[in-house]
Amino acid sequence: MTHAVGVDFGTTTTLLAEGRAGRLPTVFPAGLRGTSYVPSLVGVAADGSIRVAEAASDLPPDRVRRSIKRAITHGETELSLADFTVSVEEGIRALLTELAVRARGDVELQPGAVRLGCPAMWTGPQRKRLLDIARTSGLPVDDHTLVDEPVAAGVAWVNHRMTATRSAVKGQLLVFDMGGGTLDVAVLDVHAELGQVPEITVLSSWGVDEAGDALDDALARDLEGQLEEQGVVLGSLPNPDGVRSALRQAAIEAKERLSTALDTTVAVRFPGLDLPVLTLSREQLEVAFAPQLERARALVLIVMKGAQVTHEIAKSPAEIRAMQQSSLAQEVDYVLLAGGMGRVPAVAQLMGDIFPAAEISADAGVPSDEAIVAGLAETMSYERINLHRPPFHFVLEYQGEDGAVAHQSVYEAYSPFYAPHLALQRSVLYFEWRPGRNDLPRRGLGYLRVFTAGGEPVRIAIEGEEDHGLKVRFGNSPPAVLIYPNGRVLIIDGKGERTAFMVPRWPVIRGKDHAVLYVKKAADTRTPDLGSPWMKDPLFLH
Template identity: 50%
Template sequence: MTGTGGHAIGIDFGTSTSLVAEKFGGLPVEIASLGRSTRSFPSLAGYRGEALLVGEDADGLPIGQVVRSVKRAITDDLDVLAVSSASGTREVSADDVIIAVLSEIGSRAAAAGQPLPSGGDVRLGCPAMWTGPQRRRLLDLAAKADLPVDGSTLVDEPIAAGVAWVTHRYLAYGEHPTGRLLVFDMGGGTLDIAVLDIEGGSRPEISVLASLGTAMAGDSLDQAIAADLAAGLAERGVDVAALPVPPELVAAHLLRAAREAKVRLSQAPSHSVVLPRTLGELPVLVYSREQLEEAFRPQMDVAEQLVWAALRAALLTVRGSGSPDELRRRGAAELVKDINYVLLAGGMSRIPYVERRIGALFPHAQVFDNAGVAPDEAIVAGLADTGGYERLNLHRPGFDFVLEWQEHGLVQQHTVYPAYTPFYEPWEVLSGRSHLGFEWRAREADLPWRGVGVLRVQSMSGERLELMFNGQQMDGLSLRMGRDMMVKLYCNGQVLVQDGTGQAYHLRVDSWPVIRGRDHARLVLSSLDSQAPVALVPWYHNKEYAPPAFQVQ
């Protein structure tokens, strides 16, 4: 069974808090105590003059000097962040702040007795919606923070939560879950949804059918509650714009009050909001759970639409499930009937309204908010799983397709498909497109139109992956260069490769390579045509007497 051997460490760099967990074989996962009074460590930073403080020290700074939700800088592709200083607002490097938080995670893990070993099986989570460049940015910053992770151990957060649930059901109850699991992971910065197909048994195989996300989660709800609080003050005769402090500080205090109300209302029906005296003599506002749910309603409406998009996307990966047009016509009852289990993960799933809304969508599924740990600890528990990634099939390539050719005696490269690029945007599932997939055309790139090139696959760090083509080990596909070159990747595993002469080759991959710690699994392709592209065999072309693999004509 998964989780019965080995040693692994998981790092959950969260928008609001961060966690580290460790697991030995079939023993229960151990979550390090990173915080001063909690297991989680606040993902906060702030500046006192030129000094950069992190964690609880940052939380004690004046509110305008605190940088919250710094992980969103990667989601939103921001290079600089604004903070207050004695001379006014100034911009600071987002990367510097992220490195400081990541470094603190490593330092606190070591102090808690769980150091991050170099060369060990250390996994880092990231939102499902992140693109290849965003993932590379996180990995680059993690390297500067001395965290021993790389592209082969970077895992989508909802997938990690699903792995944690599968392992927990076996270790705690001796169950072998079989069927389809939907993971609804709402944290502070993103909402991620994954659909996993689980084949039970002594060594379960988990296939990722879909993994979608949006940058609308806990931070968005905080903004909505803060707007309610501002409106409540206005009803009591308080003009927020006329308060004797800068508007950005008023907004920061309202957001802090909103975050506290959100947490309190997960347990209580109402909460008294007392704003600091630095804003003036302000009335106490009573904010109810009903008000929170009304503020949350539009966001949950969007979340439901993402659930339907994820379910349709999952069906696209299953051969014979129908065309995109057919899937768009399927109603809610048809979409949910194949879901056996639902897992609620992330801190936002503690809000009762989330469970009511999502649970109502799946009347015939078992709904869980427990993967053996608290909902906001499910991701880090899954990242630390010692065996759950041995038989995990991904839904899209976690590696680059690159085209190589020689020009003036030098090898040139062009990336045809960047690792983890979504095959389509979630909204396209509901659009009128008849085909959904990734498409690259040579005529849109600056390439030579003569000669021969080689289509290869390589990891995010530049290492070549092993390929098997029609049962033969190979180094790449040899293709004639030209304007008509094209590569298409489809959700159901079909691959179309067209060379410069217009000759098309239809290929199929049963599953994209699984995550195997630091070892890159091989990509296995088969031809659907009688005529197949030419494979380059490494043992022959690596010999000193071998002719050139290709020549520019």
């Protein structure tokens, strides 16, 4: 690409960057108060009109929704702001429209060139919801230009490191992307040669809905406790919710100062109140942060375990289960700290404890909270990126009893293959689809077809020859489809016969009419319950 634009709709802030071939991406100064970012705020004025960004920050706290992005994560449909109700779509659309208006005339928002980021933990419906909102706000995006945030941060780091060192980058990169609302952890397998498009494969990825906001809340509770010790009980004040909102904003500002200072004073400002000056230390921050960091450590372990089953040449189940944190960490060569929370010293200390031999960096050529938007604005092609799970739908197509073509969903794009805790309990992980006994015909033939997340058909080439899809014969028993993180697809048809295929990992399919998924036949049709030499492990025998 000669030109690319990245939009990072974040929980706390929203950023926009532009990249051109031969130049590093630059962050567009979208903020109106000397900042590069737009605050991700949505509010309602006294007349009922919607206010966003800086204008929303001037409204009373009870008429402002912070972290509006979390509404998609939580599946909310409406925002209750004082006496007003606003739909989530309406609020986010107003924010993204404001961003597009500010960029217009300075940034070329061309179709196909605008990439939008989203958390790796988001499902297909959550991604579609954001895309639908963004498209109606003046941002020309579609499912082909929606990119997982830790992948974008990894792309920014890889390109920056090659440019800075003039050397290739090969090995496993763990991205620890902690922003305001979510923590995404991903293990990327990187093969990047100078002068070539990097090939990046997501070996494992998972996220949780707990990040910087949770620490802000914990620090705000600490400050509220200090006020009570000095005789100020928020419940007895005229507007306790408003004071708590002001207290939380003061905690956010203090957290930022404590990234470089060991202690700081906290002045809570609220109209009509003269509140005492409080203090916070980095030690207090780390105590408040400690339980969350332990949960983050557990998530890192889950993702590293999950990466083991993605390799095409995998260890045996017993070997994988026996791997402890130290041996898993030895396989990680690089660690990238992305997101605004990457600046918190306790985060770097945690990564140093887990990965003593890895190269740990928060430098992607930009501040850690700009790594995602910089990666989105890279002009490099994203076609050589493979994901941990299919970014497309599998649909079984067949002729129904009435003679019409019928469809049954087998796998929905971006659906998780397994619950995260299973990565610690099992060493064989996969997605399994088994329909009801009467859901399909007992005679005839169907085809397992592929569609992009946007619903466009994808042609399938089996051993280089295009076909309608992967054949599924019907019979007296319901068929089954098993899909694995390493690209393996096992079909057990209605007659009990097994056919296995291999996809070269799970590629990000770009384009429309020319989209093709390349598949190879595989000789190994075993499943964990067969007790084959590789699978002889009582834990996995049904």
